[in-house]
Amino acid sequence: MDAPFLIGERIYLRPLDVDDLDRCLRWINDPEILSTLGRREPMGRAAEKEWLEGQYKSDRHMNLAIVVADGDRHIGNCGFNAIDYVNRNAIFGILIGDKDAWGQGYGPEAARLILKYGFEELGLHRIGLEAYSHNARALRAYEKAGFIHEGTLRESYFRHGTFHDTIVMSILASEWSNE
Numbered sequence: 001m002d003a004p005f006l007i008g009e010r011i012y013l014r015p016l017d018v019d020d021l022d023r024c025l026r027w028i029n030d031p032e033i034l035s036t037l038g039r040r041e042p043m044g045r046a047a048e049k050e051w052l053e054g055q056y057k058s059d060r061h062m063n064l065a066i067v068v069a070d071g072d073r074h075i076g077n078c079g080f081n082a083i084d085y086v087n088r089n090a091i092f093g094i095l096i097g098d099k100d101a102w103g104q105g106y107g108p109e110a111a112r113l114i115l116k117y118g119f120e121e122l123g124l125h126r127i128g129l130e131a132y133s134h135n136a137r138a139l140r141a142y143e144k145a146g147f148i149h150e151g152t153l154r155e156s157y158f159r160h161g162t163f164h165d166t167i168v169m170s171i172l173a174s175e176w177s178n179e
Ligand SMILES: CC(C)(COP(=O)(O)OP(=O)(O)OC[C@H]1O[C@@H](n2cnc3c(N)ncnc32)[C@H](O)[C@@H]1OP(=O)(O)O)[C@@H](O)C(=O)NCCC(=O)NCCS
Pocket: 033, 036, 037, 076, 094, 095, 096, 097, 101, 102, 103, 104, 105, 106, 107, 108, 130, 131, 132, 135, 136, 137, 138, 139, 140, 141, 144
């Protein structure tokens, strides 16, 4: 295992490194993946490098590499953005870029590892996220990880020539269970 930070059953989460840069760049610019995210613009190498290097310079965000332990295969990234230590909130984000790894439950497993860290180590009270109604895989994965659908911003997201809903989900510390 390469520098594990949070260890699960089949995966572990480790800090991102410059060696991960090209892989992350490929994932973030994949049109199928980009269509699930809030951003639309392609990402250049310089911007991706800046993003990666910024991850551990501030305690307001923390993104980690998701690695399948069997073979030490880096399949994606997940973490917290906009950590707010006054209101004890954070925004969760995940991207599994290796499409062969989709649909195997790695997303919910990674989410639960980072939720545990957020609630038990960072003392967070609420962890939220936004996803889009056309991304049924993500909505199901979030539900499996314990997130609850709390609201719908109707037709707020324009993609592929049509409007989609933005789905707001969250999990509170009181709802967190590591069973
Ligand atoms: C979204 C993502 C994190 C989910 O992780 P994952 O490891 O693939 O998730 P899972 O293995 O739990 O599979 C997703 C679930 O959705 C279901 N699913 C897949 N496609 C579906 C569809 N079109 N409609 C309904 N359910 C669907 C699967 O059957 C599975 O549920 P099940 O275990 O009850 O059968 C991952 O696929 C990913 O990163 N995708 C690309 C980027 C992205 O969408 N990021 C999120 C942006 S908000």
